[in-house]
Amino acid sequence: MNPRVRIVKNEVLSDNWYVLKKITFQYQKSDGTWETQAREAYDRGNxxxxxxxxxxxxxxxxxxxxxxxxxxxxxxxxxxxxxxxxxxxxxxxxxxxxxxxxxxxxxxxxxxxxxxxxxxxxxxxxxxxxxxxxxxxxxxxxxxxxxxxxxxxxxxxxxxxxxxxxxxxxxxxxxxxxxxxxxxxxxxNGLLEPTSKPQHILIAGPYRSGTDDDPRLIEANISFMNEIALQVYEAGHLPVLGEWYALPLIETAGSRGIGDDIFNRMFHPSSVRLLDHCDAVLRVGGPSQGADEMVRVAKEKGKFIYMHLHEVPLIK
CATH class of the missing domain: 3.90.79.10 (Nucleoside Triphosphate Pyrophosphohydrolase)
Structure with a gap:
């Protein structure tokens, strides 16, 4: 204890919610003399x-x-x-x-x-x-x-x-x-600064949306997302499309066409499973319920969300 402090009196003024005390004490000044002081202290615990x-x-x-x-x-x-x-x-x-x-x-x-x-x-x-x-x-x-x-x-x-x-x-x-x-x-301390390591990024965009299942339009959508994936790759990251995984698996499983039972059973769930192994989702292109659903799931899983291509260089 501090030898320059002597407690003279300790009074409880209130013990209603926490404890309020009045403490009368003597304090030794730098010239060696003692003076009496009184202070109130509120003790609510730590x-x-x-x-x-x-x-x-x-x-x-x-x-x-x-x-x-x-x-x-x-x-x-x-x-x-x-x-x-x-x-x-x-x-x-x-x-x-x-x-x-x-x-x-x-x-x-x-x-x-x-x-x-x-x-x-x-x-x-x-x-x-x-x-x-x-x-x-x-x-x-x-x-x-x-x-x-x-x-x-x-x-x-x-x-x-x-x-x-x-x-x-x-x-x-x-x-x-x-x-x-x-x-x-x-x-x-930079606790929230983005990590500089390369990220595994799922590209989410329209596949069938707005195409009426026209093969040429679907191919154009895939081509567009592939171009985006290339830019993500050149920015130093590892891109992936759910379609890269899902479509070969669906074909191997015996699907006879877009929208049949095998297709519907595997297409979207395979992308959700893939998302567990990705750091972020990049949402590109036009309207797509499936792509929007991937963004929603990504948010639930605490993944980083990029909504437009122009944001990709920010994670380089």
Missing amino acids: GATILLYNRAKQTVVLTRQFRMPTYINGNGTGMLIEACAGLLDKDGPEESILRETEEETGYRVKNVHKIGEAYMSPGSVTEILHFYMAEYTANMLTGEGGGLEEEQEHIEVLEMSLEQALQMVKSGEIKDAKTIMLLQYAQI
Whole structure:
């Protein structure tokens, strides 16, 4: 303990929600003399906070809820955008933040990385906050989140790009200190920067759509997607068309024509299976329910989505 501090009196002023104490103490100044001081300290226990981020989508998950202290100090709606957080209670920091993450956001993350600790309001609150980061993907979503009803939590889950979140800090839409610290940590350390390694990219475009099954028009669609695939390849990546896999398999399985039972059983499902082994989907060409479905499935699987050819050089 600090030899320059002597606790004289410790009074509990309130023990309603958490514990508010008035502490009278003597403090030895640099000239050796002692002076008596009194301070109030609010003890609500320690807590943990986490920023969920998705490198492929360049997004983060935040929350929005009503905060009374901000409402009585200038926040007109009382609503505050912030990173998921909660008190430790009787658990350790990592166990607590895993629990809070699922309760508030609906994501059951697996690997969390601690980046530090901080006193958030050392002039009046005793709390130490433990800071974490964790990557999330769509398949980690186990529920809607929103907090616990018995704790009177009404939490809205927000997913947005890191760029948008940082802009909201700049504009003042995000004013929560822990959230600003986590977002800036992600920015400074490049946690959401796209990986520079070559990507395996599924080209999704119209195959039969708009052709009335005219072989010449179908061939033109395939030729168009092959040209796109070549550009993706020359950009340093590995392109693939679902048709490259599906059509030979369908023929070998005995299909007699487009749209028969064998074709319908294998064509789209083979592309969905292929998607599991791809890093991203590039959506090209005109209307196509099948291609749009691939984009939807890719989003569910947490894959990166490119919607136009001109975006391909961005991943070089």
